[in-house]
Amino acid sequence: MEYIDSSVFIGAFLPTDPNHKIGRSVIDTMIRDRLPAATSVFGLAEIGGFFTRNISEKVGLKHVTTLQRIENLQIHYAEDFYTFMDSVLAISVSTGLPGADAIHFVSAISLPEVDEIVTLDRHFRRMEDQIKVTILRG
Amino acid sequence: MAIKDTASGNKRIAGHIGRIKKNQNVKKDEQILDTLDELAKETMEILKKKGISLTVEDFLKERER
Numbered sequence: 001m002e003y004i005d006s007s008v009f010i011g012a013f014l015p016t017d018p019n020h021k022i023g024r025s026v027i028d029t030m031i032r033d034r035l036p037a038a039t040s041v042f043g044l045a046e047i048g049g050f051f052t053r054n055i056s057e058k059v060g061l062k063h064v065t066t067l068q069r070i071e072n073l074q075i076h077y078a079e080d081f082y083t084f085m086d087s088v089l090a091i092s093v094s095t096g097l098p099g100a101d102a103i104h105f106v107s108a109i110s111l112p113e114v115d116e117i118v119t120l121d122r123h124f125r126r127m128e129d130q131i132k133v134t135i136l137r138g
Numbered sequence: 139m140a141i142k143d144t145a146s147g148n149k150r151i152a153g154h155i156g157r158i159k160k161n162q163n164v165k166k167d168e169q170i171l172d173t174l175d176e177l178a179k180e181t182m183e184i185l186k187k188k189g190i191s192l193t194v195e196d197f198l199k200e201r202e203r
Contacts, residue, residue, distance in 0.1 A: 007201075011194040013174070015182045019194055024174075031170055050197050055184050059177060061154060066173050100201045120194050121201070 001036045003108035004073075005119035006043035008136060010050060013063055019120055022136050026118060031070055038114055039067070040076040040107035046100070076107040084110070095126050105131075 004026070012023030030037050044064050052060030067073060078084035084106060091102040101123045108114045109131065116132040117124055124133045185192060 007194050007197060010197050013177065013181065014192055014194065015178045016185055016191040017193040027174070028171060046197075046201070050200070051181075054190075054192055054196075055181050059181055059184065061157070062173075062177055065157065066170060066177065070170060098202055121198055 001038060001074075001111070001113040001115065002030075002134075003038045003104070003111070003114045003117045004030070004043075005104050005117060005121060005124070006039065006046040007120040008118055009039070009043070009047050009063075009067065011120050011136075013047075013051070019136060023120070026136065030072065034072045036072050036074070036113065038074040038076055038108070038111050040104060042100075042103045042107065044068070044075065074111065076111055078107070078110070097126050098123055 008023050008026055010023075011017045011019035012027045014020055017023070029035065044067060047067070048060045048064040050060075051063050068075065087106045088099065088102045091097055091105055092099050095102075097105060101121060104119075105117070105124070105127055108117050114131075116134060117127070118134045118136065120136055122135055124135065127133055
């Protein structure tokens with residue numbers, strides 16, 4: 001199952017982004033073919049915050065609630081916050097992965113079904129020895 | 139945007155939390171792709187009004203900070 005990083009959703013939702021088409025293609029295929037996929041509540045916060053800051057609060061909230069309605073998109077919530085954040089800390093320090101990316105990585109590996117991270121963020125290359133990483137380019 | 143420690147600010151945030159929680163139980167509809175198309179149009183209109191061209195690179199720069 002793919003873990004979809006928030007950068008893919010943001011690219012898909014921004015008509016002015018060079019990755020808009022490829023991002024929409026990933027999201028559209030996931031929805032249309034009901035492919036099981038995952039993201040995290042942290043990712044939803046990133047997406048909602050980005051659109052509220054730059055577009056409007058209404059658009060930010062609509063994007064988040066629309067993602068919540070996708071039946072086959074699992075949204076990861078950390079069950080034990082302290083253990084989760086200790087893992088994030090360990091990953092960041094040991095690999096140099098930025099903190100936000102480490103939250104996504106730990107969310108992804110917390111779900112046993114996830115075997116791939118799909119992203120537009122090249123920092124995830126650092127994790128290619130741990131999990132399959134697909135970096136989209138439009 | 140910081141969370142405002144005011145009655146109106148708290149009420150607004152509580153409203154969002156209510157909508158988000160309620161949405162988790164709403165029957166899944168098949169209009170999601172149409173909604174995403176509408177949102178893209180709305181986003182484009184606002185970007186044109188603001189005269190800016192936003193990309194994922196802007197998001198990634200913010201994420202790196």
